[in-house]
Amino acid sequence: MGIFNFFSKDKKEKLDKGLEKTKENVFGKISRAVAGKSTIDELALDDIEEALITSDIGVETTLKIIGKLEERVAKEKYINTAELNDFLKAEISLLLNGGYDEIPKVDGPYVIMVVGVNGVGKTTTIGKLAHQFKQQGKKVVLGAADTFRAAAVDQLVIWADRVGVEIVKQDMGSDPASVCFDTLQSAKASGADVVIIDTAGRLHNNVNLMRELGKIRNVMAKVIPEAPHDVMLVLDASTGQNAIEQAKQFTAATEVSSITLTKLDGTAKGGVVIGISDQFQIPVRYIGVGEGVEDLQVFNKNEFVDSLFN
């Protein structure tokens, strides 16, 4: 993994460990599906289908992949296990939009607004993200715009203390847009490099709360016209096909520009992100692999797929 030298060795191990379940599952099952067979028969295709679907890759995406596999088998009449692995790997890679962009230089602070449904790990992700930016020598300001959930502000304050960054907050129940306004003004005045805004978890089918995000955006633009530069959607890896609907609705409301996939250290496979990335062309930027401050990793498409199939 020489190309990814910002990836320390133990970080890589943690990713591998987190994804191990996925690896065992998809790869194990698929190997069994084709082991000792010279061609892919109906039964083997069924097993591949099962392997993909139980990883939350979803019916549509699974059928897409299997369709291509069938085409290939029909054309070449023969495919062995190794070829099958390469094939699946290549196909999944094609669907994923990954890659990490360094934060571009902007005039004033670079503003990241973090959104998502309840309980996906927005605040925890922000804590880890703030730590990463701070490690890179950047001046970070957090905005506690989740003024709704009980003790959400306290939670972010603890993270700010732990990581050693500034935080702008108001009382619980105050207007989140006003918190954002204050945060951006303060960040601008103090010459901060990065602003990360925490928003309240909201279900994507709640029209009013989704509208509120639009309002928050507009208010931010009053301080910094281009803000937010990045709208980061946080998805829980254990979420099933509903994540697609989440991506759709949040994108419609706030033009989501990146995804962070959390809780990949569990048994959840996070396969749904493949379909999402494909359908909405949104890059996956980070993955969460634990509750510690270091447990946020830059997502890399090739590594993700390699970890699935190597």
Place this chain on the structure above:
Amino acid sequence: MFENLSEKLDKAFKILKGHGSISEINVAQTMKQIRKALLAADVDFKTAKSFTSRVQEKAMGEKVLTAIDPGQLLTKIMKDELANLMGSEQSAISLDGSPTVILIAGLQGSGKTTFSGKLALSLKSKNNKRPLLVACDVYRPAAIDQIGVLAEQVGVDVYQDRENKNPVEIAQAAIKHAKTNGHNVVIIDTAGRLAVDEQMMKEIAAVKSAVNPNETLFVVDAMTGQDAVNTAKSFNERLNFDGVVLTKLDGDTRGGAALTIRSVVDKPIKFIGTSEKMDGLDVFHPERMASRILGMGDVISLVERAQQQFDEEESRRVQKKIAKNQFGFDDFLKQIQQVKKMGNMKDLVGMIPGMGKAMKGVDMDDDAFKGIEAIIHSMTKQERENPKLLNGSRKKRIASGSGTTVVEVNQLIKQFSQMGKMMKMMQGGGAKQMIQMMKGKGGTTGM
């Protein structure tokens, strides 16, 4: 809740509906569609497979092939099978023990703390209990504060020990505290944990064996995908929990987890969470949920909720007023507030048979009444009591006071007078009578 799944099943059944009779081939085709719909709804792969083959078997065995309406018979088979899968009867929690000890467990972000608050409120207001909330999440930043805030919101006591980092000791001390302070229910909120985190799973098992709870509840996010099976299994192996709490069902998740979990761990779903508000907790009715999946709506739920919220006395008072032709804007405002109390408009509409589909994609605002309320609030007391007073200049004043237009004010007055006439026709039943009408109708509405 299950709109998407219903929609897909509708499509599947259409394949059958086109045929006067049914053949093995189109049953198989339909089953394939149904299986796909179940998978897209996050039903576990194996559960979906066994479910469809069971339905197919029954369909072929019963007289589906010769039935006059094969689609309807198949619907019945599916519905029975679905209800079966989700557990055929509703099951309540045990309130034995002195105090009753309830242990809450689950993954991170599943909604344990919010549920704990809701449960405390429900036990307090519906069961007349004196619950004590216990903060046993010693890991997540501000988790102890969160449960403290919720306890205050719902008006119950909370046991917090910020110095102690040992959940077992905290839980034990809390029970002692409950006994000496007259609390008859202890709700222990624990940290979120992954099933693969050996140390954390050992910890929750230790808490359980130390406090010997009357009820251990596993809280799971309704949006969970295929992993629901693994997680539910692992937690069950460790804790042998008594019931499941399915949260965030106010989202548009297709809710496959509801179908899967009971069948996989053989434990009932005891509660569902339907809002972030503290009263957003409902008892799970498997039978109703099965109907809902099949697009029959949840009329019984709607009626019950309506009955719960409608103040009997208030409706009698309104009835009298209508009979005397004294129904004014203030009464109208009260009616609106009652309807709003019943819950989210979208939820309510979704419960009406056939409406789930019809309303798909339509934005139902909770604010739908805001304009009406603003207009009425801008009227004087006399105007509200006697709408006949409303002349041109008064209307103009009301429009500017409520930030609306005269046209909107006129519209409201027109609607109001129509409503008055209708109510008079119904001989004064108001919304309650309408609900009763719906109840009668609901009984005969099938697919």
